[in-house]
Amino acid sequence: MSAELITSLTVFVLAAFLGFELIRRVPTLLHTPLMSGTNAISGIVIVGAILVGGAAGATTLEGAVSFVAIVLATINVVGGFLVTDRMLGMFRRRRSENE
Amino acid sequence: MIAALSQNTVNLAYLVAAVCFVVGIRMLSSPRTARVGNVVSAAGMIVAIVFTLLLESVDRYAFVLAGIAIGATIGAVGARTVRMTAMPQMVALLNGAGGGAAAGVAIAEFDRLTRFGGTPPGETAAAIVTSTVLGGLTLAGSVVAFGKLQELIRGRPIVFPGQQVVNALVFSAAVALAVISAPAGETWLLGLAFVVAAVFGVLFVLPIGGADMPVVIALLNAFSGLGAVGAGFVLDNNALIIGGALVGASGTLLTLLMAKAMNRSVANVLFGAFGQIQTSLGERGEVEGTVRATTPHDVAVQLSYSRKVIIVPGYGMAVAQAQHDIGALADLLAEQGVDVKYAIHPVAGRMPGHMNVLLAEAQVPYSQLYEMERINPEFPQADVALVIGANDVTNPAANTDPASPIYGMPILEVDKAASVVVLKRSMNPGFSGIDNDLYLDPKTTMLFGDARESVLHLITAMKDQ
Numbered sequence: 001m002s003a004e005l006i007t008s009l010t011v012f013v014l015a016a017f018l019g020f021e022l023i024r025r026v027p028t029l030l031h032t033p034l035m036s037g038t039n040a041i042s043g044i045v046i047v048g049a050i051l052v053g054g055a056a057g058a059t060t061l062e063g064a065v066s067f068v069a070i071v072l073a074t075i076n077v078v079g080g081f082l083v084t085d086r087m088l089g090m091f092r093r094r095r096s097e098n099e
Numbered sequence: 100m101i102a103a104l105s106q107n108t109v110n111l112a113y114l115v116a117a118v119c120f121v122v123g124i125r126m127l128s129s130p131r132t133a134r135v136g137n138v139v140s141a142a143g144m145i146v147a148i149v150f151t152l153l154l155e156s157v158d159r160y161a162f163v164l165a166g167i168a169i170g171a172t173i174g175a176v177g178a179r180t181v182r183m184t185a186m187p188q189m190v191a192l193l194n195g196a197g198g199g200a201a202a203g204v205a206i207a208e209f210d211r212l213t214r215f216g217g218t219p220p221g222e223t224a225a226a227i228v229t230s231t232v233l234g235g236l237t238l239a240g241s242v243v244a245f246g247k248l249q250e251l252i253r254g255r256p257i258v259f260p261g262q263q264v265v266n267a268l269v270f271s272a273a274v275a276l277a278v279i280s281a282p283a284g285e286t287w288l289l290g291l292a293f294v295v296a297a298v299f300g301v302l303f304v305l306p307i308g309g310a311d312m313p314v315v316i317a318l319l320n321a322f323s324g325l326g327a328v329g330a331g332f333v334l335d336n337n338a339l340i341i342g343g344a345l346v347g348a349s350g351t352l353l354t355l356l357m358a359k360a361m362n363r364s365v366a367n368v369l370f371g372a373f374g375q376i377q378t379s380l381g382e383r384g385e386v387e388g389t390v391r392a393t394t395p396h397d398v399a400v401q402l403s404y405s406r407k408v409i410i411v412p413g414y415g416m417a418v419a420q421a422q423h424d425i426g427a428l429a430d431l432l433a434e435q436g437v438d439v440k441y442a443i444h445p446v447a448g449r450m451p452g453h454m455n456v457l458l459a460e461a462q463v464p465y466s467q468l469y470e471m472e473r474i475n476p477e478f479p480q481a482d483v484a485l486v487i488g489a490n491d492v493t494n495p496a497a498n499t500d501p502a503s504p505i506y507g508m509p510i511l512e513v514d515k516a517a518s519v520v521v522l523k524r525s526m527n528p529g530f531s532g533i534d535n536d537l538y539l540d541p542k543t544t545m546l547f548g549d550a551r552e553s554v555l556h557l558i559t560a561m562k563d564q
Contacts (some may be wrong), residue, residue, distance in 0.1 A: 004335050005222050012328060015341040018121065019348025025128040028445055028470050031353060031452025034127055035320055036190050037137050038349040041120050042197040042320075044144065044342035045327040046167075047113075047151045048204040048334050052211060053166075054157035059214065061286065062207045063159075067166050069203025072196040074170025075177070076323075080193050081141040082178035087186070088134040090459040093466050 033087045040080025046073035103155035112150035113338035119143025120345055130465055147338050183460045184417045187316055187450040188248045194319040195241025201326030201343075202234025202293055206286065208333050213284040223333055224281035230329030231289055232273050235296030236303065237322040243304040244315050248449055256308045263370060269299045307369065310491065313450050314357045314368045321350025353451050360445035360471075362497075362508040390526065393544035395553065398520050399560035405482035407438040409474065411511055412458065414448050415488020415524070419550035422461035425487060428554055429463070431561050441467055442474040442484075442511050444492035475512050484516035486537075488523070488550050494535045519543040522553045 026034045046069075052058070053066020120143050126136025148167075151157065181189045205227045212219040219227060246252040273296035280288035307315055324346025331339030358365045402408060410429065416422055429439045441463065447454040455468055469477075478484060486493055489511075496503035497510045513519050514537055521538060523545060537543055546553050 002220075002222060005332075008332055008335060008337070008340055011337050012331075012340050012344050015117075015344035016348050019124075019345040020352060022121065022124045022128075022345070023349045023352045025125070027128070027130075028443070028452055029455045029465055029468060030127055030130060030133055032186060032190075032450055032456045033133065033137070033452070034124075034349065035317070035353065035451060036186070036193065037127060037140060038124065038346045039190060039193045039197065039320060039323065040144070041124075041140060041342050042194075042323045042327045042346040043200070044116075044147060044339055045197060045200045045204055045330050047147050047338050048327075048330045048336060049166075049200060049207075050148070050151050050157060050163050051154070051334060051336070052204055052207045054152070054159045054163045055211075056156075056158050058159070058207075059210065062210045063162065065203050065207040065210070067162065069200040069207065070163060070166030071170040071173075072203065073200035074167045075174040076170075076193050076196040076200065077144055077174065078171045079174030079178045079189070079196075081137060081144070082175055083181060083186075083189060084137045085134065086178060087183070087456050087459070088130075088137055090183075090456070090462075091130045091133070091465050092459070092462070093130070094464050 029091075030088075033084045036080050036087065037084040040077050040084065043073045043076035043080060046070060046077060049073055104150065104153045105155065109150045109154050110337065112146055113336070116143040116147035116338055117341040119146065120342055124345060124349075183457055184420070185249075186453060186456060187312060187448075188245050190450060191241045191244040191248060191316055191319065194316065194323045195238045195245070197323035198234045198237025198241065198319070198326045200234070201323070201330045202231045202238065204330040205230035205234065205333050206289055206293060209280070209289050210286040213286060216284060218284045219281055221281075224278075226329050226332035227281070227289070228274065228277040228292075230326055230333060231277050231293050232296040233322050233326040233329060235273065235293040236300035237319050237326055239297035239300030240304040240315075240322075241300075241319050243301050244312060244319065247304070247309050248312055252305075257305045262302075262306060266299065266302050269295060269302060273299055303369075311361075311368050313446050313448070313453075314354055314361070314365065316450050317350055317353035317357055318365070318369075319350075321347050321354060324348075324350055357446060357451055360509060362505075390538055391544045393520070393546050395546065395556035395560045398544070398546055399557055399564060401483060401518065401520065402432060402437065402485070402557070403435060403561065403564060405432075405437055407440075407477075407481045408432060408483045408485055409440050409442050409478060409481045409513075409516065411442045411444075411484060411486045411489050411493060411513055412447065412454055413444075413487065413489025413492065415490070416550055417448065417454075417457050417488070419488065421487065421551035421554050422457050422463075424551055424554040424558065426458070426461040426463050428558050428561070429467075431558060439467065440469050440474065440477070442471070442513075443468055444471055444489070444511050447489060447492060471509060471511060478512045478515040481516040482518065484513035484519045486513055486519060486521045487554070490535055493537055495537055495540075496535070500536075513537065514540060517542070520546060522546050522548075522550050524549060
């Protein structure tokens with residue numbers, strides 16, 4: 001095992017534990033926006049797609065596959081954050097809030 | 100070209116992005132801070148993307164920006180136009196997009212590493228295999244889940260003999276192809292592995308019943324996160340690893356929570372082909388008791404003379420688009436001094452928390468929404484439990500009948516209320532195909548018809564009094 005792999009594994013395991021602790025605090029009331037919001041975060045894979053597809057010298061195949069990945073990941077990011085915002089905008093504590 | 104940042108600078112930006120994600124999710128723990136939290140997460144994403152674009156190795160801007168423009172347009176239009184009832188379908192497709200993108204990154208990077216006849220090192224190859232297989236199955240599985248939720252594919256489980264053996268073989272084939280692609284250095288083999296993994300995704304979700312979709316969507320959510328983690332290992336990129344791990348944790352936790360709410364193991368949901376058991380259950384013969392139908396007028400009187408009414412909404416309410424009128428009915432009751440609360444089962448709707456969103460859209464304040472553990476002790480004090488389009492989550496057989504397929508599932512104990520009124524289209528069993536003895540209980544009356552029309556009739560009858 002390389003040193004990079006050990007570091008990556010450490011980051012992954014700690015982030016996963018942090019994730020469990022954070023998500024446990026989210027009330028069931030907000031589970032749908034939680035899901036769409038975290039879903040948007042998984043669109044971070046767009047960074048990977050840009051790194052691979054945006055580098056000079058990528059072949060046609062790499063370009064095509066990365067392009068599809070960029071499109072899909074952007075749908076994930078933009079669609080996820082916007083729809084979460086739309087949902088959260090509807091939650092109000094009292095009937096009189098907003099309009 | 101525009102700027103040339105070093106890898107270290109960009110890695111620092113990724114740390115900022117990771118902190119934004121963590122703070123953003125933390126703020127989702129209260130409805131008051133949640134919306135700002137979502138903006139914080141989105142800001143983290145923008146930081147990560149912008150700094151990546153400024154990295155010295157990235158210079159095909161037109162290409163990258165074109166992809167972003169197309170994706171952003173599709174995503175924005177989808178997010179603006181989707182109906183709240185269709186949110187599970189939307190999330191399913193977003194999961195699929197994330198999974199597909201992760202597989203794309205893995206395949207493109209594989210091609211780059213093997214471009215001059217080289218082979219990826221073992222560790223990287225393992226990550227590529229994981230990302231490609233998870234991505235393929237998440238993409239195709241999500242599309243099938245979408246089809247089931249959209250009712251393009253029938254919701255009842257689709258089963259055939261030897262299904263699990265076939266599924267296991269297809270999955271093994273996908274992994275095997277991906278594994279041998281690395282020493283062979285052949286991108287087409289990895290592409291084939293992706294396709295076979297997609298076939299597995301279809302076979303995997305097809306036999307799962309429509310009522311179990313909340314579990315499936317949560318699981319696919321976890322997979323899309325883990326796909327991103329895999330891509331992070333491929334590229335040694337901490338932003339992907341941390342972001343993906345947070346999503347993986349979220350999806351896993353929600354999967355377990357949903358399965359627990361159905362009193363079933365995750366394995367049982369995924370491999371049990373729920374709903375087929377019904378045939379054997381039907382053999383126990385005619386159920387004793389009669390169904391009492393009622394009229395809107397009678398129900399209106401009953402509600403007006405109540406002190407406490409608990410509304411139990413189910414997916415049937417959303418199908419009939421009755422949530423807005425139910426909000427109006429609840430207001431009318433509140434004006435007459437009736438204490439109105441909503442009881443929300445964790446699996447009400449088609450995804451975790453779905454019912455809350457539907458009621459929020461109908462401007463029902465969230466202070467009136469009660470989760471199962473909090474509302475169950477209140478049913479004995481309720482004069483009327485008004486069940487609208489909910490079925491299995493109110494079935495007392497879950498507590499009393501060990502032969503029932505849902506025995507042991509935690510339910511909303513509406514049968515503890517002084518009386519029960521059920522709004523229902525007909526006596527047909529629900530999505531899962533299980534009979535509900537609640538309808539034969541002497542204190543239950545049924546108001547048949549479309550849920551929305553019934554509620555409108557109720558409102559008219561209330562106003563006429």
